[in-house]
Amino acid sequence: MDTANGSEGSSAPVQNGEPEDASGFKLKFCTVCASNQNRSMEGHLRLSQANYPVISFGTGSLVRLPGPTVTQPNVYKFNETSYDSIYRELEAKDPRLYRANGLLNMLGRNRLIKWGPERWQDWQVGMPRVKHEKDKGSAGMEGGVPDIVITCEERCWDAVVDDLLNRGSPLNRPVHVINIDIKDNHQDASIGGGAIVDLADSLNKAAMEEREKVGAAAFDAGGAASRASFDERVPEVLAEWQQRWPDLPSTWTLSWF
């Protein structure tokens, strides 16, 4: 009974929401920046628009947004503050300033993507994300384990890789962690978002080829070893991508959840 109910309930959104998903395999992504506001959220939005399952995080200790002066940033706690509440607070504080510097615009976008900024270090990998149905890019992320993590700054990459070493890889799941250096402003974030989708498309293509070709050659043992797998092709794909995006320096490693 449970299964029957579940299948009825869940088959509908699959058919409505993701016509493409039925046709093809999709890698699952995770975008990371310092505050889970600008760069990672731009990436989150663009990847979800391209129908990739995606989640996003920040590695900072707190969510920091520019304030009236450099020394007075607006600071919020991760996981406890919603984009909407930040939006309303800043709008009440100084609507002109925060509209002019683009913060309200950004927060307005973010609150349509998910509830609030989440901290990487507090995230329990593999916890089912079934309660996040309204988040953009949630479809396909129910298992809570991405295949690729894309950070937007070198020190976020460092933090992520270090944190994964810390966790001790209990899930035994390999994950490609890729950094793309994107400057923290709206324009560069937008450019970076496009670059992230380009990279995602390239990676997904390689992953799909692996699944299709190996599938066809599944039963002759020699066939599989003769061509490169997805995991091997990631650096190659990244190198090609780098040629297309020479202004966004990248770093990659293969780590474990």
Add this chain to the structure above:
Amino acid sequence: MAADSSATPEKALSVAQQLQQLNAARKVVLENASYYDRIVKGVLPIIGRNAALELRRWGAEFLAESLATPVLRMGEKENMTVAVLETLRGLIEGAGEDIIVLKASVTAAASAYPVALRWIIHNSYHTESWEHMSAIKSRILQIWDGAPVPVKLSCIKFAQRVVLAQTVSNGMEQKYGGLDISLNMIPPNHPLLDPRQLEAEATGLLDRMLGVLQDNSSDAPLVDATLNCLSILIRTRPNTSNRILNTVLNFNPLKLANSPMTPKTRVLVKSLEKTTRLFLTHVLKRDPNNPMAGRIQQYIERLVRSRAEIFDEAGRKRALADQAAASYGDAKRQKVEGGLAQVVIPPLGPGPHTLAAVFTLTNNLGLAGFDATQLPVNLAAKISVRALAALDQQVLDLAVSGIRDRLTSLHAAAAVAAAATQPAEINAATAPLGVDEDDDDYEPDLTPAEDTEQILNKLDNAPPEEPIEPTADAGATLALGPFKLPPPPVLDPNVAAKLSQAAASRVFGPLSSLKEGAPLRKPKAGINRLAASSYDRDSWLTLITRLATRSTAGLEDVSSGIKPEDAGTALDRPRMSLGDTIREMLYNYILEDWRRRIEIAVAWLCEEWYNDQLIKRSGSDAPLHYEKCALRLVDGFLSYITAQDKVLTRFLAEIPELSRALLGKLKGLCADPTTVQLALTSLLYLVMMRPPVRDIALDTVADIWAEYEDARPLAAKYLVKWRPGFMESQTRGTSAPANNVAIAT
């Protein structure tokens, strides 16, 4: 139930329909973990060895996900894990299995291994499960070498989990994900598991894992994957730590940089270098006291330098070839490195060097030959100040470390040379070996025969390069006439008193900054301790109390002879002695927080008492301070005392001498009904524990009985017990209590 609904329509439904149902089932378990056991078991018949490829892929991935889920605790996973072993074995042993199925199955096996091991530890009768797990293990270890990369990656991780489970743990790991399953849990007499054999297997597997590093492979996915799963071993399995660190420190992630730099090799080199560096930084951060910390630090520094060279060079070439590509690479870092690269500190060649040569940083021969001593001193000073003010901190750091490197390399080279020139004194069997090993670390052509100390000594004795005379000459020309300090102003006694008071108050300065001595950790030094040997708060207080009591002892006879009665009360007397000034401040210091500083008060009074005894013995008529100070202290805190202040009892018990006057002060407490009990129990304590003062304490109790109605019941109780007969005499003469009191006292 779940199994039935998915299994029955199996034949009728297409693979796509089945997948849809399976996905629905997966959603159910993700939403409610309590279904895991049933659904996983129900799914097993559909995804087995003979199912369609899509179903096997889905199944293997589902198993990998389910066995790893953090939602279930270890105990909850056992049942499910044991149930899937047979299916898992079928998938892994299938000849020519699909890569994705294999990869996911091996991943699932990695998660299953610690759980299965734990289960077998407690359920040794169930040999069948262990047989499945062992078969899976040997099959995985067998396909490891020849497998395609994705499967190989999973095999590495599987091996890591086996090593983790079969080595001795230090108990430092998290309690989830089975990371805490270790050799410690296996009893030595287990019928299926032999700990020694398992440990030996783990050692072998670790070696096999590290093989990829030992071969200095540039297969980035494999190397990265290996490095990124080693940290937990180092942290929690001490027996593996040295082996791993030695291997990593001998690994050269930049080997690939020697081949032509294609965009792909660039990605690979960068990845290998950063992964290695982050791994070591992580180890260093987690365990700064690691015995290998020094080597790790050096390795990291060397790596950063080589990386800078490689990528900097590449960056320059690119800059020439293509302006747009110039910004490629780590823009922020390049800038800094570019700035630093301007200061290149060449290592010194062999042979003895002058001190000037050691400190010469320029390559410009003309500049190097310039004799700075010819400059007038004031000009040199001006230039130095200007230069230091304008100097970039990083450049200065670089220069300083460059000089330091030169000195250490000279030192090291001299040590090698010394070892080489004295072969007779060294064990012939070991010496050449040591030198050979060190060859990598030393510049072979650096062989000056002296060490730095010798060079410096020689330089000191030799006619100085920078002659001293010119300096002296310059000094002479600039010399001013003889300088005399103006005579000090005449000292007014009031000012002097103020100043000495200020001096005394400075004695108390360190108290605020010194840490409270940690009472728990402090070892008892016993009778042999020195009163103020450690520079902590306690010893400073000892110092202060002795300054107060003994510094001027015996010197104040005269003044005391004149007006002894003033000494305690005249606070603002201009000519207070040093001792009294410090006493005054000590008194204030104690009263500031007397509940916590009662110990200091006791220590102080002990010192006063001791000093009084010395004075008495010497027969001088110097004033005695103990009684005065004790009364004053008691007066001081009695006015703040509350019923809870048991410190009073302690204070009275610990100070060296009690007098009638002192105990008489306690009577005042009985005016307040809340403190009656405190006063009387303090006295009772004295009666019981300090026999020498029992009488005066009892007299005080009797006084209290007589004077304070409220205190009578309690006082009477004590008196009945300790002064039998007293109460009778009182009750007989109730009409004249005053007389009786007089008799009693």
